[in-house]
Amino acid sequence: MNWQKQLSDLGFRVSAPRKRVMAVLESAQQPLTPLELHQTLLRDHKAIGLASVYRTLGLLSALGIVEVVYRSKGEMGYMAAAQGHHHHILCQECQRAVEFSGLEDLSELIDHVENQTHYQVRDHLLQLYGLCPECQSKHADEKE
Amino acid sequence: MNWQKQLSDLGFRVSAPRKRVMAVLESAQQPLTPLELHQTLLRDHKAIGLASVYRTLGLLSALGIVEVVYRSKGEMGYMAAAQGHHHHILCQECQRAVEFSGLEDLSELIDHVENQTHYQVRDHLLQLYGLCPECQSKHADEKE
DNA sequence: AATCTTATTGATAATTAATTTCAATAAACA
DNA sequence: TGTTTATTGAAATTAATTATCAATAAGATT
Structure with missing residues (x-):
């Protein structure tokens, strides 16, 4: 829709x-x-x-x-x-953001934390930061 | 220190x-x-x-x-x-926050995302939200 | 297509949050 | 105890967000 x-x-x-x-x-x-x-x-x-x-x-x-x-x-x-559950990874240089899915990978962590803290987990905030492919290339170029 | x-x-x-x-x-x-x-x-x-x-x-x-x-x-x-790498889980009712460690659990996810997106991951933001033990009890009481 | 109803808009004012300025103060050190 | 200067507090400034309200236009009705 x-x-x-x-x-x-x-x-x-x-x-x-x-x-x-x-x-x-x-x-x-x-x-x-x-x-x-x-x-x-x-x-x-x-x-x-x-x-x-x-x-x-x-x-x-x-x-x-x-x-x-x-x-x-x-x-x-x-x-x-976008559709469905997803998170974002942002480039620290050019700010470009793309999505990734990762709910499965978190369920283990969430179980772990629920046992550790006795909180009941209902929601989460997850973002990754780093360098996009283009900005990685630029860095590599500069070093030559 | x-x-x-x-x-x-x-x-x-x-x-x-x-x-x-x-x-x-x-x-x-x-x-x-x-x-x-x-x-x-x-x-x-x-x-x-x-x-x-x-x-x-x-x-x-x-x-x-x-x-x-x-x-x-x-x-x-x-x-x-606090010392070392950690994240927080917050109670959505009383706002109480406690820490949890979880770097190990994320490394798998990060590898996965690096392969998927070709970004180079350097940092991350992770927080969980839910109910602390006390607020879970309160909810249980109300239902009786 | 013209008309009606009212949600939505834009401009401005008001509010709230964050930053800057600068003379006065008080840490840190001799 | 005195000197130096980073830091402070108060007020002014700037920036960000929300509220107000008459004018507009989206969508339904004819």
């Missing part, structure tokens, strides 16, 4: 500003802050009010259509959410 | 405001935001300027003496950092 149907089925309108926000997020390679998203739209002459950017991100992330990704120093960015 | 020695070895001063911030963090059971920390100190008549709270948290977290923990809705809180 696409996000437009999801919205209208719930009685929300598929407005031009919402389409514009999703268009940017769907083509972005990296998580964007509300301010960056707003700047991007202004630069592309797709006018939108800043408040609407915040409102749209709030709504769409509440519905799971977009999701929050933590960038290096604690800034929160937004990405269009 | 304690944080005071660590600071002075690096040429930083062990000032009263810094001691006060650390005292609060070391006795706290949950991550505190800068504003909460400031409120706590004011309430306890341990006067401190708000700017100094921010400055102290900035310095101490840069040195690894305190660390950032993400609370439920994306707020960042600070905790006194």
Whole structure:
């Protein structure tokens, strides 16, 4: 189910500003802050009010259509959410983010922690940080 | 090595405001935001300027003496950092946070993701969320 | 296609959070 | 005990987010 149907089925309108926000997020390679998203739209002459950017991100992330990704120093960015359970790995140089699936790999860890702490685990936050293939090549080049 | 020695070895001063911030963090059971920390100190008549709270948290977290923990809705809180590599599990009801170690359990996942994405993994963010033992009991009581 | 209803928008104001500035203070050391 | 200077507190500044409200337009109805 696409996000437009999801919205209208719930009685929300598929407005031009919402389409514009999703268009940017769907083509972005990296998580964007509300301010960056707003700047991007202004630069592309797709006018939108800043408040609407915040409102749209709030709504769409509440519905799971977009999701929050933590960038290096604690800034929160937004990405269009893909299907199913997944996490992100971010490049520390170019900020490019890609998804990986990893629920299976965590179940062992979670069992372990439940036994260790006696907490009941219900949710988790997992992101990896590193270097994307392109930035690895650049580093290798510089050393030559 | 304690944080005071660590600071002075690096040429930083062990000032009263810094001691006060650390005292609060070391006795706290949950991550505190800068504003909460400031409120706590004011309430306890341990006067401190708000700017100094921010400055102290900035310095101490840069040195690894305190660390950032993400609370439920994306707020960042600070905790006194324990020795060695570890992560946190937070109670979604009472916010109490405890540590768990889990580097070994992740190495498999990391290998997996490196192969899958061709990123080179250098760092990670992992937190679990759930119910602490006390809050589990409360829930059980309510159902009787 | 024209009309109606009302969710949504944009602009602005208000609020909240974080940072900067700078004279006064107090750690650390001689 | 005095000197040096990193650090502090208070206030000003900047940045980020949320609330307000009349105007607009999405979607349903005719």
